[in-house]
Amino acid sequence: MRIGIVGLGLIGGSLGLDLRSLGHYVIGVSQRASTCETAVDRGAADVASCEFTPLETAEVIFICTPLSQIAPTLDQLLPHLAPNAILTDVGSVKAPVIELIQPRWANFVGGHPMAGTAESGINAAIPHLFQHNPYVLTPTPQTPEPAIALIHQLATSLGAKLYTTSPEAHDRAVAWISHLPVMVSASLILACQGEPDPAILSLAQALASSGFRDTSRVGGGNPELGLLMAQFNQAALLEALQAYRHQLDILMDGIKQSDWQEVHQRLSTTQQARPAFVKEPW
């Protein structure tokens, strides 16, 4: 197949590496000429350019830009699509992307490959990034069946574990397990950093170890990513935050009232509940 990839970062580049090694012809598009060169050099695309014209021959196009770039990308991309071209994206929030693209291109399937590393950019692209990782498709009742089937097949060929759900269910699920943790974790850093006694702050910094490191990791990450989560998944994230705050309040209340039975019971619940979320990596 002739497959277009718009946006040659970690996800787009890794997708290109895998799709090429599966025998597809990959046409890359990036804003930067140097990224295009690197993508071809690294084997992530057969050809790559800053122009959208070469995508006229593509049967499938993956939009792999950051969420905030999908709208402007679409304006440039649509005039160059073949009439039957199937469009998909890899954005981490689905409802707003579908709202944006579906009215303008019917042959579109929202997708979210849930894979990543701590790095970003074309130089971070690696083969088999998606293998054994979830890949969520979020078709709507309007999405054409052949388009769903084709993207499902391509994602399966990457070795990913496919899930199909509504955009709203996806966004709610990722609010819980991906976007809420960022805000919870960021607030932890902000609270600790707010210690007014510099001697205690510097002791806390010196004593912090694996518990703090793990709990603060996603909150101390790239602020642009956290911001995009908040902007694009605002409603679901706020609902998750409110539920979180309610749980925090109950726990605080138990501690304040010295209701140790209640505190113990809640901490036992978390110990029992966590394994269902945390599978061993195959």
Added chain:
Amino acid sequence: MRIGIVGLGLIGGSLGLDLRSLGHYVIGVSQRASTCETAVDRGAADVASCEFTPLETAEVIFICTPLSQIAPTLDQLLPHLAPNAILTDVGSVKAPVIELIQPRWANFVGGHPMAGTAESGINAAIPHLFQHNPYVLTPTPQTPEPAIALIHQLATSLGAKLYTTSPEAHDRAVAWISHLPVMVSASLILACQGEPDPAILSLAQALASSGFRDTSRVGGGNPELGLLMAQFNQAALLEALQAYRHQLDILMDGIKQSDWQEVHQRLSTTQQARPAFVKEPW
């Protein structure tokens, strides 16, 4: 030196392994005969028994029981101490332990070696557990200088990084970086687990990956440990929780108001603040 260790779990056992390899004679005490046997077999003690009598010849005694067992242990231990014996402990909260022991045994120095693994018990004991890790001493104005000097020297000989501070400063610092993260992380699990739609809950469980895994780790741990933190460090933990809740509220408010500049600024602050807490492991 003749050194007593009361409580032969991960910390007591690892301490025994190191102290013996430094040439000290280690007298172990545990409630369980089988633990005593294992401790001697594994080289964590020269002798070990369920009786406190052998501690009459010990020059230094480490109390390595769980926090909740320090009070009953003390009643059994004190009648057997030599008049000049120096007492120390390894509890993770210091003010209540010092309140408990100092009035009954003047020659006492509170201590907190901040080391551990995911395991517990004598079979989890390992050599060099304390090496390169913080070891906090919390003397008070009443603590005899020679006792401080001796425990400082022993802790240094384990390869630990020594810190000396007041019990209150210690408890406040560990509330921030150790006890607050547990409650923050537990509340995350409770919130996610509270999703009312079973299909979305099971999707969230399927999609959860490293971000959720790390942020939820300490909240899904041993509930007894979390409970002890809450019980023994109640005041400092509640203060930390209130500060945390305040930070969470500000962040939630920014998201609710779509004040993206504010949200971005706060997430940038966390990215800048985290490295001071998270040093590379030497």
